[in-house]
Amino acid sequence: MEVLSAQASLSLSREGKMFDTLGLICMIWWCMTLFHPLHADLQCMEPETQESPITSMTWNWGRMELSWESSKNFPHYICTMTSGDERRRMPVENRKCRFSIEDSLPLHRGINFTIGVPDMNILKHCQFIPEGMKGSAIENFSCVIYNVSLMNCTWRAGRNAPEDTQYFLYWKNSSDENKTECELYIKGENGMHIGCRFQNVMIKDETAYFLVNGSSKDSQIQFYDDYIKLYTIERFTAPLNVSVNCTSDLEDCIITWQKPLTSYWKPEHCFEYEINIRKKDELEKDKKDPPVTVVKYTYEFKNYNVKKQYVLKIRARGRSVCSVNTSWGEWSEPIEFGQEKDYFIVVLLLLIVLGTILVTLLLFFLCKRYCSFKRIFPPIPQPRDKFNISHNENIQTENMFPSSLS
Known part of the structure; x- marks a missing residue:
């Protein structure tokens, strides 16, 4: 029995070593397949x-x-x-x-x-000459930096890539660093990697290197690589400290703000701003005045109506004179300014007028129902007309006593 047990243990040990060897061979083959194009x-x-x-x-x-x-x-x-x-x-x-x-x-x-x-x-x-099946490399590769230190890269699977293809992203942030793999992949159908999320991104060199290769059991996958200027893919946050100061005597408003936060320092002349002002009771699609673009940090709104209320938004983008993203960034939170119509006073005045009319009508009907107008409004006696009375008396006397001459 001990001999059989020893033989069985030896057999299991040999089988275990054999499986370990096969596993190691498979891992080496997979790595060679993955990194072969490099x-x-x-x-x-x-x-x-x-x-x-x-x-x-x-x-x-x-x-x-x-x-x-x-x-x-x-x-x-x-x-x-x-x-x-x-x-x-x-x-x-x-x-x-x-x-x-x-x-x-x-x-x-x-x-x-x-x-x-x-x-x-x-x-x-x-x-x-890169090796691999034609059309198996990724397509439509793009990256964007947002919220100062976050970055998303996305792509689409190659049109001829096998269904079991899996892609892997590596990047270099500077010439002195080694390539590092993505830590948080974005997965699509069948678990295929179609993007990557990066956190705490710091721009060290102006340009970064990106490499996406793949593996498949059926065929060798072509790689894709690109050099991207990180400054040009940053989507700017909204401008900071937006404020509005309106003066009723001059009938204008001074709008001020500060440049947006960025992952790197850039001088003020590298930015321009789009100012969108509309009336609060006006829909965005019905807005008549187009947005205004300025390169300064102040703007004077001259069409200010003290009896109107307005909504303000500002966004920023880079100018072509600098190595920055020239696409518009995020809008600032809407800021309302101006005098809103005092509907409370209007309603109050309307209620007072209606109340006065109702009370007047009520008193009129009550008096008509229960009161005598002659008691409330007695007739005014007429003054005695002495001239007419004397004349009438003389006529009556003549009728009663005719003249003796007759």
Whole structure:
């Protein structure tokens, strides 16, 4: 029994080691599949006239560095990186060209490297061709910084990517840092990563490097990379400390504010502001006056009507003279100013008038029902007309006593 138990334990131990080995192999294979595009070889072309003394060109993705060997000791070299119509050129005195984030070009479209020796007809051309299934790389990649220190990056899966494709985002915030992976992915259907949320983002260099690669059991996924100027993707918060000071004697209002908070310092002339003022009883769609754009921190509202109430909003954007986002940022909270109609006084006066009319009518009907108007309003006696009375008496006397002459 002990022998059988020992054999069983040995068998289980061997099976466990075998599964561990298989698991390690699978992990290594997955990592190689995931990072394989990062280590694609350079395809170099030899000149037809003569063999170049420059050999063994190597591209170090992590350091963004091109290195080579040379059978001759030249004092100077010129490195050239070309992608489409864009070109970067760098003179060096050794056998390494290290491109900064600001000087590098994306590699996912393919790129050409050239090493030359000044004043000599010596050139070495190499081409970087990304591997993987065409159409499997992500599309519509974009990032935005908001609320000063938060950043969202989103993308869409490649049109030819297999259903089991999973994407992974890495980025470098400065030339001296290593690439770090996203910590909070945004997931879409089937759990596929379609974006990433970053917190506590600090702009160190003007440009950051982003890399999105993928893995699939069916095929090799092409990578996507890009260099983005972080200053140009920041969506500005609303301007600070917006205030309105109206003077009834001059019939104008002075509006003041301060520039928005940003993840980096920029001078005041880098911003411009849009001022939106409408009457409170006017709908936004019915607003007649267009918004006003200014570059100062004050604005004088001249069409102020002291009997009206207004609603004010302000937003900011960067000017093209600076390296900033030229899209409009967030609106400030609406601020109401001006004199609102005193409906209470109007209603009070109306009630007083109606009450007076009702009381008058009530007294009229009560008096008509229960009172005699002759007692309340007795007839006014007429004054005695002595002239008419004497004349009438004389006529009567003549009738009673006719004249003796007759």
